[in-house]
Amino acid sequence: MTDAAQPLGTPASRRPARRRGPRRDGLLTLYLYGAMILVACIVLVPLLTTALGGFKTLGELRTNPFGLPQEWIWSNYWDILTTERYWRMLGNSLVISSLTAFLTLAAGSMAAFTFAHLRFFGSGALLNYFLLGLMFPAATAVLPLFIRIRDLGLLDTYLGVVLPQVAFGLGMSILLFRNFFRNVPKDLLDAALVDGCGYVRYFWHITLPLSRPILATVGIVSFVNSWNNYILPLILLNTETKYPWPLGMMIYRGEFSTDWHLVLAFVTLTILPTIIVFFAAQKHIVAGLTAGAVKG
């Protein structure tokens, strides 16, 4: 069951390589590396030229979009890093995403716990009710959601973005948690109940500490989804100082639409946190995002 957290990045086969003619092996290796390098270039060239473009002048960008800059203009980056705007944007994203991840974990794990361990009237129907949320995108209900958030007085607040994000992530998180909880040996719960430990204490002291892998998976998925979310903040926030980074980036691009070198520096700096975290925690992130999707 813990395979939810098993890294996908392990080699496919642990068996010793089969014996082949050295020439055939050489050709195969050539083909493999050739193809992989080609695709890697298609992935990386836009990203690297974006980062390099941020070091150029606008004039050089026009004549030399691919190569290294003749003169490295650090000030393009430095001027963005020293603005409040950049840090505020990332800060907004961090607050919104952390809150979303935390509330998704809390509400999802508690609900899933009851579905995993208790049979009560209508429990099956209620679970299916939650799983309905897996079938359609948030965009379908975005207008009524706007009206609702407005009527609740939550328009233009972090919470107004966080709560719908949590709600749309619940279906997947409940499913993942429930499948995990059900595989905790039943004897453990029985023993605890006999000893007079209530469900709530059992959940807190036994279930949660045993569930680190799935907590990590659900946490990563809901954090990343929220970090990258664009449509909900676009509709539910209207003060620029509260914008998370995808919105802030679009605003910046609108303001400096002719200064591509600045836009490129800005884009590079805003996706930098994602890239750093991705490479630092790649095993967890790849496994989390794939398992989260497959099992959800």
Place this chain on the structure above:
Amino acid sequence: MSSLHSVPTTAAAAPTRSRGGARRKGLRRGVWPVLVLFLPPAFLLFTIFVVLPIGEAAWYSLYDWSGYGAPEVFVGLRNYELLFRNPVFLTALKNNLLIIAVSALVQLPLALWLATLVSHRIPGVVAFRLVFFLPYVLADVAAGLIWRFVYDGDYGLLPALASLVGMTAPYVLADRDLAIYAVLAVVVWKYFGFHMMLFIAGLQAIDREIYEAAEIDGASRLQRFRRITLPLLAPTIRLSVFFSVIGSLQLFDMIMPLTAGGPSNSSQTMVTFLYSFGITRMKIGFGSAVGVVLFCICVTFAFFYRRGVMRHD
């Protein structure tokens, strides 16, 4: 609060003190507090922010309403009629179908091919997997903006590449016939890595001995792929198609920085249509009708696909 009189902290390790019926009673007693405490947060959030808005969309879609005051001007199904007569919406629908087709016919084979490549045990292969997965973790908006630069007619990479081989590249994003294909290329660029990871996981689950047996029996590489890999990977392929379709139907974020639906509405999708014609013009009724149509398409597809195609998975 839900525990009985004696409360050992390390419940699992404590000695058993079972008296007649204590267990049943304990079960009963504990159940209500848990239900009352654990279910409402999720239930309320989900009902208020997911289920009710869907119902409200169906209701609002019967009105001509700007969002202020109560919806009063009842127009019946007129919003739907307007919608299906709207040429831009029909373009959006067609574009969504095109995105689904490209996801299934281009992206999926590409992802499968790459998954078989990076499943070989050769040095550096793990790094390549990570690089291929990287676009998937970037936000759609960022990917869109980066490719807007790539396609840019004055500063972009594409015109520079074209002039290297002595051609002039058109301004793809400003071309009514090309814009949607430019968007499609970015969709494939961004999402193939995710599908590749699905396939890698699927390939790992196939027993190597089957391949070895087939090789001993003289099966060629292509035969092994067609007779072993494809059939055993079928559940993963079906899952990958499911994600592609649901993802394609909701494509929005990436289009906004690339074309915002233009030029002259040639690259609209259903969600960008909903945004430009419902939200920015505050036509709540009309926009809700778009949402309802999208909802019906998603749910109908999900229902029949899961019942029919994925029945045995």
